Amino acid sequence: MTPKRVFRYVEYAIRQDPTGELSWAVQCVSGDESDCGASSGPLIGETPAVRWMSNHTAATGHDRYKRTFTDYAITQPKG
Template identity: 45%
Template sequence: MGTTRSFRFRNYEIRPDTTAETTYAAECVTGDEADCGAQSGEEIDPRQVDRWIAEHVRDTTHGRFRRTTTTYAVAEPGDWQ
């Protein structure tokens, strides 16, 4: 399911890029004055990120994380008016 947008008087079809893999990551944001900042690194399998979080909790007792999912999009000229 794509989204259509118009920029500079030209129409574009914006859709997911099915040739690129989704990646997952986490960063520890535990801390009162500053975030811990430890990062999992990007993974293709979200279970690897969950495992990293569990190990970080075990090792540090930190309990707050920012989880991110990265996807890619393709913008191609469209034909609609």
């Protein structure tokens, strides 16, 4: 009897794409009863994200943030 299906399993390595643009976004989650909610929007590079948090803390006294990092990834077969 011949097989009707052939399954080929390939393992992949995942790495960051060095040509992809990295971005950060920051949202203020400080507040007593509800989060402040102020958001930086997308920022290119970590330095602007740190600057945004520093400026927001200086202006409001808020000190708790949710940071989101976005990158591009490449998959390549292992082996």
